[in-house]
Amino acid sequence: MSVARYIPKQHGAWAMLVLPFLAGAVSEGKMIHIPLFLCWLFIYLFSFPVLQWIKTGNKARYRGPALLYGVILLPLTAILIAFDPMLIGYGVLLLVFFIPNIYYAKTKNERALLNDFTAVLVFCSFIFPVVYVGKGGSRSYGEAAELFALLSAYFIGTVLYVKTVIREKNNPRFYYASITYHLLNIGIAAAVNLYMIFPAMILLLRAAWFPTLSLKVKQIGMAEFGFAALIYGSILFVYV
Template identity: 30%
Template sequence: MAARRRWVRVWVPDQHGAWAMLIVPFLAGTLLAPRPGAAHALLLTAWLLGYAAVFHAQQWLRLAARGLRSAHRHVRPGVVLGAACAAAGLPLAVRHPWLLLAGAAAAPFLAVNAVHARRGRERDLLNGLAAVVPACGMLMAAAALGGLGPGGSWRPALACLLYFAGTVPYVKTMIRERGSAAYRRGSVAYHAAAVAAAGALSPWLLPPFTAYLARAAALPGRALRPAVVGAVELACSAALLATLLLAF
């Protein structure tokens, strides 16, 4: 058991809040598509392995830039997970070459994340927003793999982007920027605008996005533990997924 915990600590990224952002758009695109299939399981495997590999690469950049020897511990997981991602993705790329273009579209956002990692500024607002875009774009990739083109997938992808982009400033108001009135006002203003934008995409989106606005206005300032903040976001993510499946 101790060996297993040590393995998880070394190999599995500890950014727990990222998992919903990785999985919800993917599931939405897969379930909205008319022909979900085994290829989606392979794509999900490559997607999660790729995320883990990039995480370790960014941690290596961050620590190596400071000259810390602890950077070395991220080399093996990054290489092994990257190779596993390539092995899972290669059959998909051969059969669906357009996935390579989808991956290339994510490159500029990964570059932003890499620059922030090297500078030790991974918690910057821009860095968090840059990570959200390719994660939400995965909805369109998963939908296309199942036969749903951009005309049917851009609205749910944009709804995901509206929600997950809002989690970046909101979570900061709950943890790292807990006492910042400016962050709180900015978060509430963003969520108010997101309600209007989501309602324009579909009336079904108004109830969850109104709830997201309410939690952005009411919860900051309360002494909630990070685990409780995370649980609230899991519930919000689940509500988003259910609403997307109803709305689109």
Template identity: 35%
Template structure:
């Protein structure tokens, strides 16, 4: 039986970027490898579990879940040997995960609150990777996690206006307004960090309504995410 692979391609950037930011802004160790593998396989396990909640008659989803989760547990044990206190973060993550389960059961995974909770979970992954070696949750990682959350929320609004909500004027104004306020807010609070969000504002306005395929939207958003990632690393190291 084939393993189930998550179909939300945009989620891979959300999975990787906060985690790697936590490593680079903190202090890397070889133990981050099993920690990341545990994080990766937890994500892989979550998808078939939510699909099973949505379609409980399809038992084959459980096959993928148990395989992924077993690998995640093995990797997590190695990581916990290095820093066992990261287990407490799982308690913080549970409310968001329960909300994901609720929307999956309702067959409404595209709900904005569901997306928001998923982004929060990914950003907590960045806090975990930072705490793993730094042994603290300080202002630096809070700033980086908040910036990551704000970026991915903007990405969510933008992608909706380009695909599922492209004929919905409300989402268009929400996306444009959100990105504009984000640039204005960073100009007021910390002008240098505006650099990380300017391309997002430009693409949300100038690409809207254009005849762009889903693949092209994904490629352009991946490029923008790489730009955001590099910008935040450089800015965080220089300013925080």
């Protein structure tokens, strides 16, 4: 069995998969969060062979993984719907936002910035159902909106930064666009919560300094675990 057919290679997506869940469930964790996260995980895993199938047309290679993940998703989805049928609405929203993924897979242009930004918003939106099943209430939803803004801003900046150190490392326009965005991100952080200015400033230093170094892809990836931990630690400090 080829693992490459089952596991996505986009390592950065794992942080986007996990961080919104951890941010939303940290103070209101409940048992229902377990099947919710598992469903979220297998939706992501299911989307990988489906999109690869669309991109390559290789039915024989990706049908098995798609069927496996689809079968696993059925009972998890049933548990969530039984818990609260309103969660169907979020599922419909995911299907709508899956349409751009299908388009970019079909045109073999998954690395397009618009596709990346759409993915960021979809991943970060998971914080809303996490908060919904955990507690609800006006205060929780207000915090969820703040965390959605902070995480979306962080991951959009990460998309730009990673391009400056890998695919666009010789493109000065991308470098300056990344720095400009990270300057704006400090303003976004200040508007949401003044304490979040400090990690935003560190991210600005990352965007300005790291592209000037000769970093290997593995080093870049390892550093991103640290920056993701920084954001999560900051969220714990501010919101817990």
